[in-house]
Amino acid sequence: MIDIEDKIRDSEYARPEPLPLTGEVIPPQDFPVSSLGRVIGGAVTAISRKVQVPVALAANSVLSACSLAVQPHANVILPTGQDRPISLFLVTVANSGDRKSTADEIATDEIARFQRELQEEHAGREVELFAKKLAWDTAKAEALTHSKKKGRDAVEQALLDLGPRPSDPMTPVMTVRVGTTQGLIKQFETARPSLGLMSDEGGSWLGGYGLSEDNRLFTVSTLSDLWDGKPVQRLTGSEGVTSLYGRRLTFHMMIQPVLAGRLLGDIEFKGQGFLSRLLVTQPISLAGTRFVDPTAPVDPTIAEDIAAFNQRLANVIRAPLPIDQDTRALRPKRLPLSHNAQQLWWSFANEMEERIADGKDLEDVRGFATKLPEQAARIAAVLAVFQFGLRTEAIEDDFMACGISVARYYLSEAVRLIGVASPNPILVDAQIVSDWLRKSWTENLISIGAIQRLGPAPMRKRSADQVRDIIAALVRHDHLSDRLPNGGMVSGKKVREAWRVQVRHA
The missing domain is CATH 3.40.50 (Rossmann fold)
Known part of the structure; x- marks a missing residue:
């Protein structure tokens, strides 16, 4: 015998209109x-x-x-x-x-093409730059050796004559x-x-x-x-x-x-x-x-x-x-x-x-x-x-x-x-689940495990506690009913916690 309360809950008339989970997008x-x-x-x-x-x-x-x-x-x-x-x-x-x-x-x-050209040019100049720096360092050592005995002015002039050390080119x-x-x-x-x-x-x-x-x-x-x-x-x-x-x-x-x-x-x-x-x-x-027309x-x-x-x-x-x-x-x-x-x-x-x-x-x-x-x-x-x-x-x-x-x-x-x-990330996830329930889920009841195993891809990475929070948001917005006191059959399995789907199937 069908319980009259279950019959009422199953009727379209008894379903409240689900509330929006997120604000309207202009x-x-x-x-x-x-x-x-x-x-x-x-x-x-x-x-x-x-x-x-x-x-x-x-x-x-x-x-x-x-x-x-x-x-x-x-x-x-x-x-x-x-x-x-x-x-x-x-x-x-x-x-x-x-x-x-x-x-x-x-x-x-x-x-990107020009950056690759700069990198190739930079790589080609590395050996030349190394040689110039080494030559400068050698010349500096020799200049200091010959000018030290002549005093500070001679050292200063030797360094001025040498000029600045070759600098690195700009990184490409x-x-x-x-x-x-x-x-x-x-x-x-x-x-x-x-x-x-x-x-x-x-x-x-x-x-x-x-x-x-x-x-x-x-x-x-x-x-x-x-x-x-x-x-x-x-x-x-x-x-x-x-x-x-x-x-x-x-x-x-x-x-x-x-x-x-x-x-x-x-x-x-x-x-x-x-x-x-x-x-x-x-x-x-x-x-x-x-869509593409390959013959066009x-x-x-x-x-x-x-x-x-x-x-x-x-x-x-x-x-x-x-x-x-x-x-x-x-x-x-x-x-x-x-x-x-x-x-x-x-x-x-x-x-x-x-x-x-x-x-x-x-x-x-x-x-x-x-x-x-x-x-x-x-x-x-x-x-x-x-x-x-x-x-x-x-x-x-x-x-x-x-x-x-x-x-x-x-x-x-x-x-x-x-x-x-x-x-709110919970509301974002709740919207994902609600869309999936409307488009892909054909049963009247849903459970935490079903969402984790069979739901949209992001939900398969969520913990049971996270899915419970998502379900709570869906309940608050009338996308799901309150938890059924006696559980129910979901995807062929008897579960202790189940919720009735209240969004209309697409």
Whole structure:
């Protein structure tokens, strides 16, 4: 005989409507790819089509490559009179399987190629440099031997005649994936004064030593100083204070959504102003829609547009660095805004100022919006210098308009993403389990063991206590019933603890 209470519990009428586990995601705006110009915009569209990734994802990778290429060559002079770097700090939020690594590899292919060339050249000069140093050391010993008896002045003159000891060439490094902030500063001592901290596995950076509890504020303040163009400093007991001027850094981290809250929702990062320096995008994934017709002809413009971008990128990154040979500090060209560009900039800056007031729509992203006019000028300068190189004498109004257009896109993303609370990892896991129950689980009851053995892959690594916490969240949100007092049959086995599934099957 069927228990009437069981019958009621099994009925659709008795099921409460499950509550959302996470906040509603506002869809992003379209990236204004037309504002990037023919070469850069063409590359973004081509990579997006070739790899089948969102346009915004491809845009962040392409812009990071452009930023790294042009940052040593120019500063932009804001209408306020400030001399600012044109480096960009970008963050791309995308799931594993969204092909972010492939898109990034295509966008930065010429940078990787040039770095390999530098490494080969450096290796070929090691023997020659060793011989020069040995010859100098021998000459120094001989000079001191012959001049010691003639007094201090003779020794000093002998050393002056000898000249400085041959110095090591710059370490052939252009990009750094992960590592400590101290290590990054050390690279700035020995490598090129223009570097990129760029990784398609940003989780390694987020979970690394540099962002541990003891080092996170130093890391964030150092990165902020590099964005500002300030000298970077390192203090050690053995070497004292090292202060390095004229260094530039492009930053691009690609992270998964489950980790994004650890960066974008961090109160300390926001308080330090680091989040205000980041241009963040989290496009909607195309997974599940990337079908291919193998019989369709390949569009030749895709390869042509990527090749055009690569040719321009190769030319820019191979241009001689404007560098002080003694200090290895960059001496970038100063680019002012034209009169019309300044008018556009001031109009945009005043708009941002009005909208950050208490009660206005940008109050919650006030720090980001305050820096956005500078971001717009940096983007405009990157576009202009990449297209015209050092022939650029000023940022014209058409480039300034494009910079503002792109900056508005990142503002819309900041409103969606930056400063939101860090997602509760239990709720994230609960959403994964709920989706699996709806799509794949056909039974009415579920147990801890079934979730561990048969559930989605991440759950197979969770302990029984962790799964119990996930189930508790699902119960609170009415995705599962309260625990049944007498257990039940789950996957052919009698279990002491069972919960009734209350999400409707897809």
